[in-house]
Amino acid sequence: MxxxxxxxxxxxxxxxxxxxxxxxxxxxxxxxxxxxxxxxxxxxxxxxxxxxxxxxxxxxxxxxxxxxxxxxxxxxxxxxxxxxxxxxxxxxxxxxxxxxxxxxxxxxxxEGLKLSILARLAFTVIEIKNLRRALLPLIRVYIRTGLQSLIRRSGILDRLNLAAADDLATVPELTKLEAYYPTQLPRQGKVGLFTGCLTEHFDRASLNAAITLLNGIGYDVIVPSEQTCCGAIHQHNGQQAKAQLFADQNQLVFNGLEVDAVVFTATGCGAMLNEYAQDDQAGLLFQSRLFDINDFLLQHWPEQQVMKPADLTVAVHEPCSQRNVLKNQAAVYDLLEKIPGLSVQALPDNHLCCGSAGSYMLTHPANANRLKALKLDSIAQAKPDVVVSANFGCALHLNAGLSEASVKVVHPLMLLANQLALSQQ
Known part of the structure; x- marks a missing residue:
């Protein structure tokens, strides 16, 4: 927090x-x-x-x-x-x-207490989409030009309490997602894709995989630009009035779409979306069409769909938001079974949080890194070819502790989309 x-x-x-x-x-x-x-x-x-x-x-x-x-x-x-x-x-x-x-x-x-400067800045960046987009080219230049290494050596990041954030920095995707991705197959329906505040630019690969899979089973995908943050960071840090504004905006945007479902890819966002109030028609409509993409794909997966085999050992990391809130971690295992040849196993000690926990990895880096070290030990013990996690924050946190030569943590959708694409070649 x-x-x-x-x-x-x-x-x-x-x-x-x-x-x-x-x-x-x-x-x-x-x-x-x-x-x-x-x-x-x-x-x-x-x-x-x-x-x-x-x-x-x-x-x-x-x-x-x-x-x-x-x-x-x-x-x-x-x-x-x-x-x-x-x-x-x-x-x-x-x-x-x-x-x-x-x-x-x-x-x-x-109530009535003063936020720290960093907290105010973080909230503002989350709240203002145009400000986030304006910062993206600067982040890209910062990482790509070597300026990051220079700043790290200077020690200024530690003095400003920004070292934890810098460790997580990745090169963002600058372009926006398209508003509409039509399927090339006989159309089975249409879905709205929730992207949240960060994944559109920092986890584009997972969103692209989601679109590929949804199109691949016959669904058009709409990505409304008016959507906003899910509100989880604000909700869990005492800013509930602002979180409610995010909820109202997202319900307004997605309820206005003629879609069969609203799907999300990041379980952290999904946990918050599932907590939106259902005390009026807007809330009831939103919840009635809300799906974790793993659940949606499982429910609508064509029986005749052929996937390219993959000789890989996969360890499944179960995010707390999925395991303890959504409680649908079984969907990931069931989906991965669609790929012939995979050896799928649960990561040891899945009940223990990896330390990501929304903004916790930024505000409590010492605790978060100790928990991350335990999770990295579990990965080393499992010796998988790849680790999958359905939460963007967990993957970001864990990958920051893995060397370039190590196994990487990716969204399970990426494995599925890759094998689907190979089967169609």
């Missing part, structure tokens, strides 16, 4: 909080003390302390949401160390809505 406070002294300015508005939060005495959430928590795995466990954080949420005294700096630090992977939710016998409670607490904490 983005760091909200310019200094720890501002913690003392947090006013007493009101009732949690109907969200269920158990009293500490209600905890079953089963320990299931503790064993699943990545930060507890790193630090082995009660304060870095879901149970410890529930006590802090209790203070924030149920009108207890203001939290102190240590409690805030432990709370913000949470990756929001929601592994705790999946095993909680009491079914505590930890993610919703956490978002509500962040919204309370952010």
């Amino acid at each position: 983005f760091d909200y406070f310019e200094s720890e002294d501002t913690v003392d300015s947090i006013d007493s909080m009101q009732n949690s508005g109907g969200l269920y939060l158990p009293d500490a005495a209600e905890c079953m003390r089963c320990g299931l959430c503790v064993s699943q928590c990545p930060t507890y795995h790193l630090f082995q302390t009660y304060e870095e466990s879901p149970r410890g954080r529930v006590r802090t949420l209790d203070k924030i949401l149920l009108n207890d005294p203001a939290i102190d700096a240590d409690e805030l630090t432990h709370l913000n160390n949470c990756l929001q992977c929601l592994a705790c939710e999946t095993v909680c016998p009491s079914q505590v809505a930890y993610g919703r409670l956490f978002d509500e607490a962040q919204a309370r904490l952010s």
Whole structure:
């Protein structure tokens, strides 16, 4: 998460909080003390302390949401160390809505408090599409000309707290996607493609693979330029009003399309899209047509479709957003079975977050890199030819820790699209 406070002294300015508005939060005495959430928590795995466990954080949420005294700096630090992977939710016998409670607490904490300069800049870049596009050529020049190496050696990135962001920098695609990609096959239908705020320019290969596959099973693809960020970064960092504006805009844009479905390729975005409110006609219509592309392809895959065989060992990384929120990780394995010859296996310790977690890899790089190192050890243990992950952020984070000679992490759609294209030659 983005760091909200310019200094720890501002913690003392947090006013007493009101009732949690109907969200269920158990009293500490209600905890079953089963320990299931503790064993699943990545930060507890790193630090082995009660304060870095879901149970410890529930006590802090209790203070924030149920009108207890203001939290102190240590409690805030432990709370913000949470990756929001929601592994705790999946095993909680009491079914505590930890993610919703956490978002509500962040919204309370952010009221009237000053954002850091970096946080304000990050939010602005996400919010203003034209600003992002204006920065793309500069990023490309920065990486391609050797300026990046010079700046890294200067040490200025560490002083500005930008080293983590620089480690993730990749060369962006400058051109826009076309608005319409018609299939050349007998048309089965039409879908809208959600691209979000970053993948159109930083994960173009996955989006191109999605278009290839959708066209390849008979679907036209529409990419509306008016769509915007899914809102996840804002939602999980206390900026819920802005997140709602993103939700309203995306619902307006995609509900206005004459399509059979709206599909997304990044599970992090998909988890947020699935959380859009369904309390009106706009929300109900949007949700009724929303699909993870893996699910959509599986449901509409032609029985007669032939794929080129591939003699590869594939390890499947299951992003937290897919495993713990969408809960459709099985779709990836089922899709990969469409390719003859593949040996597909789950990456060891898939239950443990890789450390990406939206903006977490930028705001908590030390923790994120420790978790990444564990995941890279799992990759080395599995010895695959390729690793697949259905989340752009996870792939970006993990690839930043792999050498050029190592196995790479790609979207499963890229394997499928490649074998489909080879079968048609």
